[in-house]
Amino acid sequence: MFRRLLLLACVSFMLVWLIDESSGIISPYDAAAYPICIAAFAVIYVASRYSSHLHQSNLHLLAYLIVAGYLISTSIWHHIGSNALFSNAAQWLGLNYVIAYLFLEVKRAVSTTIVVLAATLIGHYVVLIQNHSLEDTMGVVLNIAVAHVVYIVLLWTVVRLRVKAAQANSRINLLENYAYVDLLTGILNRRGLERVFDELGIDQITKDSQRYALMIIDIDYFKQVNDQFGHTMGDKVLAKVAAKLNRAIRPEDIIGRWGGEEFVVLTLNRTPQEVLALAEQLRLGISQLSLDDVSGITVSIGIGFSNLAKTRQEVFNIADSNLYEAKQSGRDSVRCSI
Numbered sequence: 029m030f031r032r033l034l035l036l037a038c039v040s041f042m043l044v045w046l047i048d049e050s051s052g053i054i055s056p057y058d059a060a061a062y063p064i065c066i067a068a069f070a071v072i073y074v075a076s077r078y079s080s081h082l083h084q085s086n087l088h089l090l091a092y093l094i095v096a097g098y099l100i101s102t103s104i105w106h107h108i109g110s111n112a113l114f115s116n117a118a119q120w121l122g123l124n125y126v127i128a129y130l131f132l133e134v135k136r137a138v139s140t141t142i143v144v145l146a147a148t149l150i151g152h153y154v155v156l157i158q159n160h161s162l163e164d165t166m167g168v169v170l171n172i173a174v175a176h177v178v179y180i181v182l183l184w185t186v187v188r189l190r191v192k193a194a195q196a197n198s199r200i201n202l203l204e205n206y207a208y209v210d211l212l213t214g215i216l217n218r219r220g221l222e223r224v225f226d227e228l229g230i231d232q233i234t235k236d237s238q239r240y241a242l243m244i245i246d247i248d249y250f251k252q253v254n255d256q257f258g259h260t261m262g263d264k265v266l267a268k269v270a271a272k273l274n275r276a277i278r279p280e281d282i283i284g285r286w287g288g289e290e291f292v293v294l295t296l297n298r299t300p301q302e303v304l305a306l307a308e309q310l311r312l313g314i315s316q317l318s319l320d321d322v323s324g325i326t327v328s329i330g331i332g333f334s335n336l337a338k339t340r341q342e343v344f345n346i347a348d349s350n351l352y353e354a355k356q357s358g359r360d361s362v363r364c365s366i
């Protein structure tokens with residue numbers, strides 16, 4: 029975007045230069061300034077493209093200062109002389125504020141436009157006072173000052189409104205994310221899982237659907253952890269188990285806390301053997317966990333495969349009845365029906 033604007037600036041300066049030259053109305057000042065500005069834009073373009081250690085925001089500021097410097101200096105130049113009181117060269121100066129508020133960071137735009145305004149007023153005053161009375165000079169300078177302050181206040185207000193709208197949006201996004209995340213474990217909650225399942229479109233299973241497996245992972249005898257070590261320690265165990273499970277799965281697998289001490293993992297496009305191997309790996313990993321005085325934590329895992337069902341609910345039911353079997357057969361085990 030920035031480099032495209034630099035190209036636009038180069039082309040605009042070249043066009044104005046060409047027009048002024050061909051119509052013969054070019055001032056000696058502009059005849060020298062146009063090529064200097066074009067060369068400066070080209071250098072900044074090259075620096076922005078090829079230099080990795082130059083900060084882009086500094087290049088933005090530099091490009092801006094060249095435009096603002098040119099506009100102010102050419103206007104001042106046109107105000108030199110005894111007939112310059114009614115020069116319209118200041119008409120482009122509003123651009124200095126528009127560009128600053130559009131392309132610089134807000135803080136930088138505020139400080140830069142204050143400097144630009146001061147330079148504009150002082151510069152015009154210094155050249156006008158040479159050939160005109162204090163009253164006439166102040167008339168022109170105050171006129172410029174009022175117009176430019178209006179520019180700055182309007183642009184600042186617009187930018188402030190935009191910043192506030194952006195902040196409100198990011199707050200809404202944050203709250204929306206909170207609604208889908210389990211704050212204790214940092215993984216998806218049941219709502220989040222259901223949203224992801226909906227987005228994946230895995231509700232109805234056809235022969236063309238992508239293959240998936242659902243694991244329901246339930247901590248064994250978790251009530252005893254709470255009873256023996258307290259609810260706070262129980263919470264820590266939940267967080268640690270979630271973190272361990274989360275680390276063990278692939279980025280494309282989906283994990284969430286279904287509720288209480290029950291987690292769900294959805295794996296996509298793995299063979300049943302791979303799913304079983306993963307489940308065993310998860311079970312073993314949890315059995316090796318220890319937290320302060322709490323050890324011997326185990327999980328039971330029930331698996332449902334999508335190729336044995338017609339809907340997601342059926343896959344869930346299969347996983348649930350396999351979990352029940354795992355619990356019945358003594359816990360700390362994995363059950364599935366292939």
Ligand SMILES: Nc1nc2c(ncn2[C@@H]2O[C@H](COP(=O)(O)OP(=O)(O)OP(=O)(O)O)[C@@H](O)[C@H]2O)c(=O)[nH]1
Pocket residue numbers: 212246247248249250251252254258259260261262263266287288289355359
């Ligand atoms: N600390 C803590 N405990 C929770 C939380 N959610 C549910 N629990 C507890 O988890 C326990 C679940 O107990 P049960 O359903 O009897 O299951 P269990 O003791 O794990 O026994 P099995 O599942 O049959 O092996 C209950 O004591 C709940 O209070 C939570 O967010 N934090």
